[in-house]
Amino acid sequence: MKPTHKIHIENLNVYAGKQQILKDINIEIPKNKITVILGPSGCGKTTLLKCMNRLTDLYPELKVTGKVLINDKNVLDAGEDIVKLRQYMGLLSQRPYPLPMNIYNNIAFGLKLKGVKRRRELHKQVVHYLQQANLWDEVKNRLREPASRLSIGQQQRLCLARGLAVNPEIILADEPTSALDPISSQYIEEKFVELKNDYTIVLVTHILRQARRIADYVVFMYLGEVIEQGTVEEVFGNPKMEKTKQYLGGTFN
Amino acid sequence: MYLLNRIQRHRVNYTWMIVSLLLVASLPFLLFLGLYLKSFLLIHDYHLGDLLFSKVWKPGSGKFGFYPFIVGSIWVTLLAMLISAPICLLTAIYVTQYTRKRFLRIMHPAIDILAGIPSVVYGVWGILVIVPFISCFVGPLFGVQTLGYSILAAALVLSVMIIPFILNILIEVFRTIPVELKEASLSLGATQWQTVKIVLIKKALPGIIAAFGFGLARAFGETMAVLMVVGNVVKLPKSVFDPGYTLPALIANNYGEMLSIPRYESALMFAALILLAVSLFFNLVMHFFIDRYNKFSA
Structure with missing residues (x-):
């Protein structure tokens, strides 16, 4: 694995019963860049993302083979260490799912799992991460309210703050703006561009314009296969494969 | 047209x-x-306080104290809940969070069969199995002489009877929690058990309260199976090995007989009124907790 690459996926196959969801995936995800996994709905983008932090465990019907190397460790045969490994990766899902607790504890939850115990330290970090997600000013007077009372946009920022709080190296985002209004979406996109200095970001999306706006590196998937991958200039500027051209041109069936 | x-x-x-x-x-x-x-x-x-808290039940001489029946009902119900609530909660968590979906498909008919057994059959089972089990085994184990017909026998039979009702609701409650919430918790580095304990149970709490409340109300009103094993002795039970008497059993055993005694029918109707009031009370308390939860911590 080259040092500039953060995640290295080799011969990844995922089966659900007889159906193959992912076919022989080989990709390299560069460090401190935004890698966009692009493709139409149902092409296996989300499954690919879930393989990276092994949330595939939640679906016992899935059979996963191959290698997903993160920091030279194969996530797929990490055994119990996966609990620790998952903290290398923050997850942002399609819709925000705040934990059923108050705003403060939504952030403190991950911190406590990491072993932060002292109250003052906990508070300092909660404030810090809420500020990082530009949420602090809106919630500082209502930290003890249930997180479910926030607006969807605020909830998504809370989820971002919660993910950042475990101090990950990678951010996995699964269409994080699909439920948000344009302004909240724009905020998340800007934040990602800002965050890539410190984090490696993997963003799943089917929105072409979003990919064009913020991607450094693009992986185009179709029906469980990687059709094409390269820098954003390569894939958008000069696509090699017919399928990619069709998808980018909007003439896709 | x-x-x-x-x-x-x-x-x-x-x-x-x-x-x-x-x-x-x-x-x-x-x-x-x-x-x-x-x-x-x-x-x-009569004075309402006397009716509810007097221990003397002698309808022939005009003494109607419902206290032994109320206490008997409460003991039996709470004990049954104490036995079945943890079993149901753990089973529901296991079935929905730890096993494949196929397992749930096998579980469902089993639960439904349990729910469909007539209560008189449970009563017979209680007489044939639970009562001897308590008099020959559990009683001696604790150094107590007991006939077996007791609060404990009723509670055991009752706990089996309410399991399917509580369990079905609990499974539904846990199934409707979005998997993404679980994913969020796991991705923050929580173990599966931490996720269950801290996140899922909290999310499911209103549903859990509702399920337990429902079970409680059912247990409180169950008549036939309890009547067959509880012993039907009008006495304040001193331990779970003592026989007791419950409100529904009082009504079922006596209605239609000895109605020549003055106010006897009225007394039985009053027992029914207490039953109704208590179920209503359970319902209100349940809703109170659920509302409170939804307001303050969801």
């Missing part, structure tokens, strides 16, 4: 819907009113 017919039919349907609604909505009140009127004779002549 055809059009008119359709409009008329629409009106008729509409009327019937409202009539049905009113009927259903007014039933509880009518029931309450009916029981109150029937037990009025007793309530009028």
Whole structure:
């Protein structure tokens, strides 16, 4: 694995019963860049993302083979260490799912799992991460309210703050703006561009314009296969494969 | 003509819907009113506190103390809940969070069969299995002499009876929690068990309260199976190995007999009124907790 690459996926196959969801995936995800996994709905983008932090465990019907190397460790045969490994990766899902607790504890939850115990330290970090997600000013007077009372946009920022709080190296985002209004979406996109200095970001999306706006590196998937991958200039500027051209041109069936 | 017919039919349907609604909505009140009127004779002549808290039950000499029945009912119900609540909670968590979906498909018929067994069959099972089990095994184990017909026997039978009802609701409650919430918790580095304990149970809490409340109400009102194993002795039970008497059993055992005794029928109606009031109370408390939860911590 080259040092500039953060995640290295080799011969990844995922089966659900007889159906193959992912076919022989080989990709390299560069460090401190935004890698966009692009493709139409149902092409296996989300499954690919879930393989990276092994949330595939939640679906016992899935059979996963191959290698997903993160920091030279194969996530797929990490055994119990996966609990620790998952903290290398923050997850942002399609819709925000705040934990059923108050705003403060939504952030403190991950911190406590990491072993932060002292109250003052906990508070300092909660404030810090809420500020990082530009949420602090809106919630500082209502930290003890249930997180479910926030607006969807605020909830998504809370989820971002919660993910950042475990101090990950990678951010996995699964269409994080699909439920948000344009302004909240724009905020998340800007934040990602800002965050890539410190984090490696993997963003799943089917929105072409979003990919064009913020991607450094693009992986185009179709029906469980990687059709094409390269820098954003390569894939958008000069696509090699017919399928990619069709998808980018909007003439896709 | 055809059009008119359709409009008329629409009106008729509409009327019937409202009539049905009113009927259903007014039933509880009518029931309450009916029981109150029937037990009025007793309530009028006695002090309410005396009726509820007096220990003497001698209808022949005009002494109606419901305390032993109330205490018996509470003991049996709470003990049954104490046994079945943890079992149901753990089973529901295991079935929904730790196993494949296929397992749930096998579980469902098993639960439904348990729910469909008539209570008199549970009673027979109690007499044949649970009662000897307590008198020959559990009693001696604790150094107690007991016939087996006891609060404990009733609670054990009852706990098996309410398991399917509580379990079915709990499984539904846990199944409707979005998997993404679980994913969020796991991705923050929580273990599966931490996720269950801290996140999922919290999310499911209103549903859990509702399930337990439902089970409690059912257990409190269960008549036949309890009556067959509880011993039916009007006495304050000192331990779970003592026989007792419950409110539903009191009504079922005595209604239609000895009604020549003055106010006896009234007294039985009063027992029914207590039952109804207690179920209503359970319901209100349950809703109170659920509302509170939704307001302050969801």
